[in-house]
Amino acid sequence: MYISAYSIVTDKQLITNGSLEFTSSSDDAKSIFKDIYKHLELKYPKFHKMDMLCKLGFITAEALLKNSTLNQNYEAHELAIVLANKHSTIHIDTEYYQSIKDKENYFPSPALFVYTLPNIVIGEVAIKQGFKGEIGFLVQEQFDAKAIYEYVADVFTDPQTKACITGWVDIDAEENYKSVLFLVEKVNNSKDNITFEIQKLIDIFNTIQLWKN
Amino acid sequence: MNVYYVCQHIVTSLGLDTESNVEKILANQSGIQINNNPEWTTEPTPLSVLDREPIYNTIQKEYTFFEKLAVYSIEKALSKQNLFPISSAETLIILSTTKGNIELLDTAKAEKFEEGRINLASSGEIIRQHFKNPNPVLVISNACISGVLALIAGMRKIKQGHYKHIVAVGIDVMSHFVVSGFQSFKSLSPTICKPFDAKRDGLSLGEGVGTILLTSDCNLADSSKIILVNGATANDANHISGPSRTAEGQFYAMQRTLFDWHQAIDFISAHGTATPYNDDMESIAIHRHNLNHVKTNSFKGFFGHTLGAAGIIETALSIYGLQNKIMFGTYGLENEGTVEKITVLKQSIDKEYQTVLKLASGFGGSNAALLIHQLNS
Numbered sequence: 001m002y003i004s005a006y007s008i009v010t011d012k013q014l015i016t017n018g019s020l021e022f023t024s025s026s027d028d029a030k031s032i033f034k035d036i037y038k039h040l041e042l043k044y045p046k047f048h049k050m051d052m053l054c055k056l057g058f059i060t061a062e063a064l065l066k067n068s069t070l071n072q073n074y075e076a077h078e079l080a081i082v083l084a085n086k087h088s089t090i091h092i093d094t095e096y097y098q099s100i101k102d103k104e105n106y107f108p109s110p111a112l113f114v115y116t117l118p119n120i121v122i123g124e125v126a127i128k129q130g131f132k133g134e135i136g137f138l139v140q141e142q143f144d145a146k147a148i149y150e151y152v153a154d155v156f157t158d159p160q161t162k163a164c165i166t167g168w169v170d171i172d173a174e175e176n177y178k179s180v181l182f183l184v185e186k187v188n189n190s191k192d193n194i195t196f197e198i199q200k201l202i203d204i205f206n207t208i209q210l211w212k213n
Numbered sequence: 214m215n216v217y218y219v220c221q222h223i224v225t226s227l228g229l230d231t232e233s234n235v236e237k238i239l240a241n242q243s244g245i246q247i248n249n250n251p252e253w254t255t256e257p258t259p260l261s262v263l264d265r266e267p268i269y270n271t272i273q274k275e276y277t278f279f280e281k282l283a284v285y286s287i288e289k290a291l292s293k294q295n296l297f298p299i300s301s302a303e304t305l306i307i308l309s310t311t312k313g314n315i316e317l318l319d320t321a322k323a324e325k326f327e328e329g330r331i332n333l334a335s336s337g338e339i340i341r342q343h344f345k346n347p348n349p350v351l352v353i354s355n356a357c358i359s360g361v362l363a364l365i366a367g368m369r370k371i372k373q374g375h376y377k378h379i380v381a382v383g384i385d386v387m388s389h390f391v392v393s394g395f396q397s398f399k400s401l402s403p404t405i406c407k408p409f410d411a412k413r414d415g416l417s418l419g420e421g422v423g424t425i426l427l428t429s430d431c432n433l434a435d436s437s438k439i440i441l442v443n444g445a446t447a448n449d450a451n452h453i454s455g456p457s458r459t460a461e462g463q464f465y466a467m468q469r470t471l472f473d474w475h476q477a478i479d480f481i482s483a484h485g486t487a488t489p490y491n492d493d494m495e496s497i498a499i500h501r502h503n504l505n506h507v508k509t510n511s512f513k514g515f516f517g518h519t520l521g522a523a524g525i526i527e528t529a530l531s532i533y534g535l536q537n538k539i540m541f542g543t544y545g546l547e548n549e550g551t552v553e554k555i556t557v558l559k560q561s562i563d564k565e566y567q568t569v570l571k572l573a574s575g576f577g578g579s580n581a582a583l584l585i586h587q588l589n590s
């Protein structure tokens with residue numbers, strides 16, 4: 001298994017395959033995600049209906065697959081998505097809870113409620129990218145590269161699985177966010193590929209900290 | 214390498230263990246009742262809720278009800294196989310849930326606990342420490358396929374040699390958060406849900422816990438020699454809140470699970486939520502695999518949709534059925550009415566059989582299938 005691409009969104013920055021691609025000049029997460037969406041020249045009206053977790057996963061996946069020929073090389077059901085985070089859907093949970101906690105001001109909305117499941121970000125990415133293979137959403141205390149590595153390696157034991165988007169997509173109630181996605185492929189089709197190993201996941205996840213030092 | 218079933222424990226509104234659940238199911242009783250508790254609902258709604266007192270009284274630690282259910286059920290399962298090495302580095306605990314401690318959004322409830330207790334990994338850590346297991350608990354939260362996914366993940370971890378033993382525990386508890394959400398979707402039935410019925414009009418919500426222990430060690434395995442053969446998941450890539458009209462994802466999940474096992478399937482434990490779309494979708498998936506003749510059930514009419522616990526509770530009951538030569542029926546079904554004609558069992562029957570297919574599907578376009586087989590003795 002090989003990492004053929006990776007993308008990171010954190011600290012207002014979009015980084016793809018180790019290169020800083022874009023820095024937003026906005027201050028709040030919502031505007032930053034929209035700036036990245038515009039930078040990627042996306043036209044996908046459904047994006048604007050998504051909650052913040054889905055927006056974050058969506059733009060990171062778009063950057064990850066921007067120049068990819070994945071859909072030409074593989075069938076839809078050969079493409080898997082396994083994601084993890086710490087805060088599950090706490091951002092939208094909090095917003096939804098505000099709409100139901102007061103009996104005098106009670107407006108539960110299906111458009112909010114549907115996003116209170118963390119795997120919806122997998123669904124949104126799958127719809128846009130046409131992924132119909134294996135899925136899984138893990139919740140962890142912190143980025144657990146070993147658990148993610150083992151889970152993805154297990155998914156590749158399914159003989160039909162040929163490629164997998166995996167990694168971390170997290171936003172908390174205060175809108176602190178970080179997203180690090182990897183494209184992992186079963187066969188080595190480029191000399192630029194990185195071997196899929198636990199330490200490589202950790203190194204790439206910590207890229208930002210390395211730059212700051 | 215075989216992945217053996219060791220033992221199980223479940224709690225639903227029907228009872229505090231598997232045996233009491235089976236007794237009520239065979240007597241064709243449902244635990245779903247009209248509920249007015251303002252804690253959960255603003256209007257009278259059929260819900261399947263637990264008798265909480267025995268669990269509160271048994272587990273006296275400062276845990277949330279969600280965590281108490283996990284600990285209660287795992288302890289009860291372990292009591293059936295006291296050689297199971299729960300504290301070993303070779304054992305992984307997998308926790309499946311959709312909303313976990315979501316009731317802690319209420320600050321009055323949250324203040325009894327440390328900050329961040331609402332995070333699912335915090336509950337995983339409580340469970341890990343309670344059983345003195347050295348490995349971080351693997352928490353899976355993938356809507357209504359979470360329970361089946363926990364079993365698939367556990368099966369793969371044993372097959373790959375990452376771990377020798379697995380504890381798969383699935384839990385969801387009733388909350389106003391979840392009830393109001395399903396009400397806003399207008400997906401709750403005004404009566405006890407009616408899976409696969411022509412007049413089905415929505416689901417009934419439930420709460421509960423299920424635990425299944427798995428092992429590669431045939432000395433720990435149950436004498437019935439039941440194994441998890443294979444399992445798979447798939448995404449519809451179609452819609453985030455409705456199933457595929459062509460059952461795309463469920464068709465592929467079944468295909469990747471079954472390979473050449475189609476002829477061997479004796480029984481299908483369907484997801485069967487009793488929403489019009491879900492049950493039609495499942496009938497289409499079963500039809501596309503030419504399994505229309507295979508006897509199929511849904512447990513949802515007995516104790517509601519237990520969300521992240523459903524896959525484990527319903528697989529546990531299906532395994533009980535295999536062991537005890539019972540095929541369970543479908544409470545609430547009067548006249549079948551799905552897009553494709555399939556064979557849904559109304560009443561439970563006595564029958565010896567060997568192979569079960571468990572299905573699950575959920576929001577986000579999620580689908581899962583799991584194949585369970587009893588080896589010849």
